[in-house]
Amino acid sequence: MENGVAKPVIVAIDGPSGTGKSSTSKAVAAQLGLSYLDTGAQYRAITWWMVTNGIDTADPSAIAAAAAKPDILSGTEPTAPTITVDGVDVSGPIREQDVTSKVSAVSAVPEVRARITDLQRAIAASAVTGIVVEGRDIGTTVLPDADLKIFLTASPEARAARRSGELKGADLHTTREALIKRDAADSSRKTSPLAKADDAVEVDTTDLTLQQVIECVVTLVEEKRAGK
Numbered sequence: 609m610e611n612g613v614a615k616p617v618i619v620a621i622d623g624p625s626g627t628g629k630s631s632t633s634k635a636v637a638a639q640l641g642l643s644y645l646d647t648g649a650q651y652r653a654i655t656w657w658m659v660t661n662g663i664d665t666a667d668p669s670a671i672a673a674a675a676a677k678p679d680i681l682s683g684t685e686p687t688a689p690t691i692t693v694d695g696v697d698v699s700g701p702i703r704e705q706d707v708t709s710k711v712s713a714v715s716a717v718p719e720v721r722a723r724i725t726d727l728q729r730a731i732a733a734s735a736v737t738g739i740v741v742e743g744r745d746i747g748t749t750v751l752p753d754a755d756l757k758i759f760l761t762a763s764p765e766a767r768a769a770r771r772s773g774e775l776k777g778a779d780l781h782t783t784r785e786a787l788i789k790r791d792a793a794d795s796s797r798k799t800s801p802l803a804k805a806d807d808a809v810e811v812d813t814t815d816l817t818l819q820q821v822i823e824c825v826v827t828l829v830e831e832k833r834a835g836k
């Protein structure tokens with residue numbers, strides 16, 4: 609605190625798919641009056657643009673050559689986050705199966721990561737009260753100086769059950785296999801893989817309710833702010 613003005617607080621939340629990053633980050637940001645950034649939505653948006661514009665997502669050099677073209681804009685209000693590409697609202701289409709199956713290949717391309725990382729850092733730097741940023745490499749690469757880093761985990765069974773519940777009863781086995789495949793691709797890529805930062809607090813959410821996870825993270829942020 610300087611001159612009675614609180615310093616913006618930067619919270620990084622990483623982890624594999626279905627561990628609760630989005631739900632937790634939105635709720636924590638809303639409760640604490642912070643901005644919220646879903647970095648997965650940005651990688652999904654650039655993937656959607658590649659698919660829509662006929663770029664071969666199996667060809668890293670074609671992806672790299674097009675990486676600077678789409679204009680990706682994220683709205684960071686936690687109760688109503690938005691994502692547009694060249695002015696078009698893509699919040700629906702980016703969740704479709706076709707994008708989900710291609711996003712790991714697109715996000716592994718270094719030119720894509722450099723472009724999106726720059727956007728993320730600019731958004732975080734402009735957050736007046738602070739921001740909760742969720743993704744795969746926020747604590748390790750995007751915001752290594754974050755005030756608080758959380759790494760969420762959960763068993764593949766719990767994650768698949770959560771995801772298939774969301775996808776209105778999608779087959780549990782297929783969902784689990786797809787999720788494990790995406791995690792493996794995200795964890796093994798060369799540039800900025802999914803990883804826990806050495807100074808991140810790991811929270812296993814398998815047997816916790818969403819409310820318990822939110823309370824845990826809110827407490828950790830408040831302790832940081834109090835200088836504990």
Ligand SMILES: Nc1ncnc2c1ncn2[C@@H]1O[C@H](COP(=O)(O)OP(=O)(O)O)[C@@H](O)[C@H]1O
Pocket residue numbers: 623624625626627628629630631632770771774813816817818819821
């Ligand atoms: N601790 C939890 N217990 C039960 N369900 C949860 C928990 N955390 C999240 N969920 C549910 O699981 C689904 C996936 O959560 P989400 O926040 O989108 O995960 P991620 O962003 O890590 O992929 C959502 O439907 C969410 O409501």
Ligand SMILES: Nc1ccn([C@@H]2O[C@H](COP(=O)(O)OP(=O)(O)O)[C@@H](O)[C@H]2O)c(=O)n1
Pocket residue numbers: 624625626630647648649651652711712713715716742743744745746790794
């Ligand atoms: N910081 C990030 C966030 C997401 N991603 C990529 O974007 C994909 C979609 O992220 P997401 O957060 O929307 O995924 P889920 O919510 O489906 O788990 C991931 O599988 C990664 O390939 C990334 O590479 N780095």
